[in-house]
Amino acid sequence: MENYPICLAAYSTDKDRIKSSSGGIFAEIAKRVIDNSGIVVGATIDTEGKVYHKYITTKEEIYDLMGSKYVQSDVGMVYKSVKSFLKEGKQVLFCGTPCQAQGLINYLRGKPDKLILMDFICHGVPSFKVFNTYLKEISEGREIDRINFRDKENGWLDYSFKVKYKNGDVFKTIFRDNNYMKGFIINFFLRPSCYECGFKGINRNTDITMGDFWGIEEEEPDFYDKNGVSVLLLHNEKAKQLITDIIDVIVSKEIDVEEVIKHNPSLVKTSEKHIMHDLFFMTMRRGVNRAIEGIIKPNKLQKVRNKIYRGIYKLYSKTSLFQPKDKTTGKAPVLYTEKDKCCGCYACVNTCPKGIISMREDQEGFMYPVIDKNLCVGCNSCIKVCPINNSINKN
CATH class of the missing domain: 3.40.640 (Aspartate Aminotransferase; domain 2)
Structure with missing residues (x-):
């Protein structure tokens, strides 16, 4: 065999x-x-x-x-x-x-x-929020025609991130020189x-x-x-x-x-969370490019900030600044307790017999399921299909 x-x-x-x-x-x-x-x-x-x-x-x-x-x-x-x-x-x-x-x-x-x-x-x-913010920065109001993360015009090993605009303009950078691709590969977001x-x-x-x-x-x-x-x-x-x-x-x-x-x-190996993950999201509101460059190519002030942040992070490494818990109570099941317990696959949304589970965006731009607990019948169908296999909430 x-x-x-x-x-x-x-x-x-x-x-x-x-x-x-x-x-x-x-x-x-x-x-x-x-x-x-x-x-x-x-x-x-x-x-x-x-x-x-x-x-x-x-x-x-x-x-x-x-x-x-x-x-x-x-x-x-x-x-x-x-x-x-x-x-x-x-x-x-x-x-x-x-x-x-x-x-x-x-x-x-x-x-x-x-x-x-x-x-x-x-x-x-x-998340879509990170990428959409980055697109707006590089596009500067131009309408996008097509996005290609892996353009192979220079060959497969030297692929480029490429955006083609409706006015004929093209934004193109080799992946190793592109800030978004750097942040993705380094595990910032x-x-x-x-x-x-x-x-x-x-x-x-x-x-x-x-x-x-x-x-x-x-x-x-x-x-x-x-x-x-x-x-x-x-x-x-x-x-x-x-x-x-x-x-x-x-x-x-x-x-x-x-x-x-x-x-x-x-x-075979899980990506390791970058120590600057939370700092990236805290500074992203000023721009994705600026947030990434402030970490990998910091100026003097940013170097001091980054050093202080690393020290604080090491003291509170078991806590994330973006880890609110699901507070659903009563007969409605708890879909996740912390955010690393939800992969956002939409299985629960598709399986709910009442259609009362929706996806809601968090601060980082990731979607998480939310149950309308006033309409939930407590059938636990959502828990049963969860690929991360959360235990059923027993009331």
Whole structure:
């Protein structure tokens, strides 16, 4: 019997791979699903920088779902749509973060045969508020036409953050020189639950885990391609068959998963909360660029401020300045006690039989579920689907 996961390096031979973040494998699988009259669900981004999940039914729409978006996605009521399509007997491909995928599994009470689940090697998710603020700063009133976090015009390894404006202007910087990408990589503004992520590891409940094959020039130099190479973890027979179905349009090679972990540790390791996380959010009201530069390139006054902040942080390291607790009482269950206990997957919103759970933005710009306790019947459906698996509140 085959041992799973099987780890592959792979890339599409289609010219449209240049539009993907790495090897373009998601697009190839999506095409086959649509050829089978199936539905593809993934994240897209609008011109204000909001990322949200939607479903598509045509190949022309696949481009909307391609590419990395370094902002937390609003899942909305997509889980309900997935359930409806599955009931109709349609094949559904769902791609999302590991916690979103687990939220869908819990919502569906399992993994139907017609469902293809893809997650990816996730570093963590920033909030829409941070990214939208940053966009406004760099755009200076110009209308945005398209946002690309991973433009590969200079090659996959030297990708750029790029914003194209409707007036023809372009903002473009290599990722290592871009303040937003620096803050993301250094972990200034990830969601609190990302620093306590329970969905790491090479063994997952999804069918396929995707990621970039960073370090390929060292580990597999003969397989390197400047337009991007993906790494795939196939977790079961379904995944293996999916790759077999697209073998005529991809190039692939089996590799040792340790080659991946060495250069992409987010596969197995949780991002570490930066000591300046809270300081960033306290100073962000004056601008994202200014907040980031005040930490990584501080002037004399900021150096003093940063030193004082570090000292205070070490004294109160077990307390966050942004950790209010859910005060829901009575028969309504407690959805989370602290913010690192909620990944914002929207499973509870989708499953509530009364439709009385909504998402509310906090000071950092992350969305958290809130129950209308006056209408709650105490069924605990929301707790049962939570991927972080909070214990049921007993009254």
